[in-house]
Amino acid sequence: VSTYRVAVLGARGVGKSAIVRQFLYNEFSEVCVPTTARRLYLPAVVMNGHVHDLQILDFPPISTFPVNTLQEWADACCRGLRSVHAYILVYDICCFDSFEYVKTIRQQILETRVIGTSETPIIIVGNKRDLQRGRVIPRWNVSHLVRKTWKCGYVECSAKYNWHILLLFSELLKGGACA
Numbered sequence: 001v002s003t004y005r006v007a008v009l010g011a012r013g014v015g016k017s018a019i020v021r022q023f024l025y026n027e028f029s030e031v032c033v034p035t036t037a038r039r040l041y042l043p044a045v046v047m048n049g050h051v052h053d054l055q056i057l058d059f060p061p062i063s064t065f066p067v068n069t070l071q072e073w074a075d076a077c078c079r080g081l082r083s084v085h086a087y088i089l090v091y092d093i094c095c096f097d098s099f100e101y102v103k104t105i106r107q108q109i110l111e112t113r114v115i116g117t118s119e120t121p122i123i124i125v126g127n128k129r130d131l132q133r134g135r136v137i138p139r140w141n142v143s144h145l146v147r148k149t150w151k152c153g154y155v156e157c158s159a160k161y162n163w164h165i166l167l168l169f170s171e172l173l174k175g176g177a178c179a
C-alpha cells in the first residue's frame, strides 16, 4: 500500500472542504466555516480495485497569509507541499475570480516547482455544478484550455449532491488524466 499525498487548493468558499467531506464522510453542510489552517485527512480508500493510503491536505486560501508567492506560502504553512503527488485546484463555476485564482496558483506551482517535478498531476475542478444557472464560465472554454493547453485533468462536480466526487478521486488515483 502506497501513500498518496494530495493538496487541495483554491479560493475561499469554492467548496474545497465540502468536496473532501463529501468524499470521505458522505456529508454536506450549507454552513461556510472558513478553513484557516491546514487540515490533514488520512483515509485508507479502495479505489479502482486497489487500497490507497491517502493524505488529503485541505489548505486555506493563500490570501489569508501575509506572503505573495506559493514558495513562501509553502514554507510558511506546510513544507510537505514539496512532496505531494497531486494537486486538486478547485474553482466555483459561478465565480469568475475563483478561476483567475486557479490560473495564478497553477502558474506559481509551475514557476516555483514547489513539488520538485513538473510531472506531478494537477486536476482542475469546477465545483457547484448544481448551480448551473449561475454559471459564469462556459464549460467548453475551460475544459478546452485545461485539457488541451495545460494538459491537466478536468472534472466538474457538485459537493452538495455528490456528483462526480468519486470520479474526481478515482481519476486522480489513475494518474490525473480525466475523461
Ligand code: GDP
Pocket (backbone or CB within 6 Å): 010, 011, 012, 013, 014, 015, 016, 017, 018, 019, 029, 030, 031, 032, 033, 034, 035, 127, 128, 129, 130, 131, 157, 158, 159, 160, 161
Ligand atoms: P472552502 O472555503 O473552499 O473550503 O469552501 P467550503 O467547503 O467551506 O464551502 C463554501 C460554501 O459553499 C459552503 O456554504 C458550502 O455549503 C457551499 N458549497 C460547497 N460546495 C457546494 C456545491 O457543490 N453546491 C452548492 N450549491 N454549494 C456548495
